[in-house]
Amino acid sequence: MNERYSGANLALLIETIRAREGIDLLLERGLDVAQIADLLRAARLGGFIEQRESGETVPTDAGLRFLSDVAKSTPDESSGWVTRAERHRVPNIGAFDVFLPEAPPGRHD
Amino acid sequence: MPSLTALDATRLVELFEALRWSVREADGVESARLTLFRELLHELDAEEKELILTITADFYLHALDSYQASAARLADMVAVSLVDGHDFVVALPLQRPKDVGLPKSAGLALYLLRHELAERSRGATWRFCAWDRLNLLNQKAATRTNALILLVDDFIGSGTTARECVAAFRREHARPSDKVILCAFVALSRAAEALNAEGVDLIAANPLQRRGISDSTRLRDKVAALATMDNIELRLKLGADYRRGYKQSEALVYMARCPNNTFPVYWADTRKTGGVWPAPFRR
Numbered sequence: 502m503n504e505r506y507s508g509a510n511l512a513l514l515i516e517t518i519r520a521r522e523g524i525d526l527l528l529e530r531g532l533d534v535a536q537i538a539d540l541l542r543a544a545r546l547g548g549f550i551e552q553r554e555s556g557e558t559v560p561t562d563a564g565l566r567f568l569s570d571v572a573k574s575t576p577d578e579s580s581g582w583v584t585r586a587e588r589h590r591v592p593n594i595g596a597f598d599v600f601l602p603e604a605p606p607g608r609h610d
Numbered sequence: 611m612p613s614l615t616a617l618d619a620t621r622l623v624e625l626f627e628a629l630r631w632s633v634r635e636a637d638g639v640e641s642a643r644l645t646l647f648r649e650l651l652h653e654l655d656a657e658e659k660e661l662i663l664t665i666t667a668d669f670y671l672h673a674l675d676s677y678q679a680s681a682a683r684l685a686d687m688v689a690v691s692l693v694d695g696h697d698f699v700v701a702l703p704l705q706r707p708k709d710v711g712l713p714k715s716a717g718l719a720l721y722l723l724r725h726e727l728a729e730r731s732r733g734a735t736w737r738f739c740a741w742d743r744l745n746l747l748n749q750k751a752a753t754r755t756n757a758l759i760l761l762v763d764d765f766i767g768s769g770t771t772a773r774e775c776v777a778a779f780r781r782e783h784a785r786p787s788d789k790v791i792l793c794a795f796v797a798l799s800r801a802a803e804a805l806n807a808e809g810v811d812l813i814a815a816n817p818l819q820r821r822g823i824s825d826s827t828r829l830r831d832k833v834a835a836l837a838t839m840d841n842i843e844l845r846l847k848l849g850a851d852y853r854r855g856y857k858q859s860e861a862l863v864y865m866a867r868c869p870n871n872t873f874p875v876y877w878a879d880t881r882k883t884g885g886v887w888p889a890p891f892r893r
Binding site (some may be wrong): 518521537538540542 | 613614615616617618619620622623624633634639640644645648
């Protein structure tokens with residue numbers, strides 16, 4: 502699977518279908534319409550989405566599991582996926598809290 | 611604003627593939643027509659998108675690269691079955707008196723057909739000539755009898771112009787023994803039926819094109835589909851004559867340029883409010 506069909510893009514496509522949203526985010530990520538169509542066909546073939554008898558296309562259990570796995574995953578530089586994993590969350594700070602960034606490694610003032 | 615879903619995008623690409631329209635340019639980027647169709651669908655609600663995706667499946671793209679083949683097909687039709695009983699064949703542009711001297715697509719069609727017919731007339735029992743103005747016929751072939759006169763155009767839409775041309779030709783240039791036939795690369799079936807009913811023969815190089823909604827075999831509720839199209843057209847800057855295509859032709863055709871008989875959603879480039887409408891087949 503090349504960069505266009507990375508896990509991040511596939512996850513975004515499945516999420517887009519789950520939420521019945523448009524393709525704007527996929528277009529913003531640099532995919533064109535033909536690539537989005539290829540991605541959707543790949544998602545169908547991979548069993549991540551399916552068409553119900555009503556005609557509606559929805560994520561399958563495998564698709565939902567894939568979304569969940571991506572959400573728990575660590576950031577992947579190749580896809581640029583921003584994980585929602587607990588350990589990557591930064592706690593909110595108040596407007597009057599003093600914030601001192603950590604010194605870079607090897608620098609001790 | 612309505613948005614395009616991944617399913618819409620996939621359906622659009624599959625439609626392009628079925629119609630053999632290019633999805634990508636030679637350099638690999640998305641084709642300009644696909645981008646315009648995407649932008650067009652982005653303007654439409656679900657019902658309108660469904661209509662456009664459904665009727666576009668019947669769209670007939672006869673771009674410039676199809677012209678030569680159509681000219682050859684027309685020439686074959688003339689040489690094989692129409693020329694019997696005639697020893698003189700003349701090809702002329704299908705033009706209204708007021709259009710004489712204007713560059714029109716009939717001139718292009720005539721140019722291509724002329725070469726095809728000239729080739730087929732070599733060694734044949736019939737003589738062939740072509741002129742680019744109707745008045746040359748009586749100057750150059752004043753003594754003709756029993757001639758087959760071909761009035762040529764690339765496209766016949768509503769048939770209104772064709773009817774006007776034939777009437778003017780019969781009035782000003784024809785002889786009683788002339789047999790007049792309209793020749794087109796592409797024609798709408800309603801025009802052909804109306805012309806035939808008036809005793810004018812028409813041959814087309816390609817299958818006659820039916821109305822995109824009223825004659826569609828893909829739509830169940832045509833009244834609702836027409837209402838949906840009317841609703842889209844309310845957003846376009848259009849003269850009343852062009853609603854559903856010129857004279858309500860409901861065409862789904864593109865030639866060297868887009869005929870105004872085609873539904874304006876495909877070619878009108880200005881919104882009623884003044885902005886640009888993403889027409890995939892701008893005129």
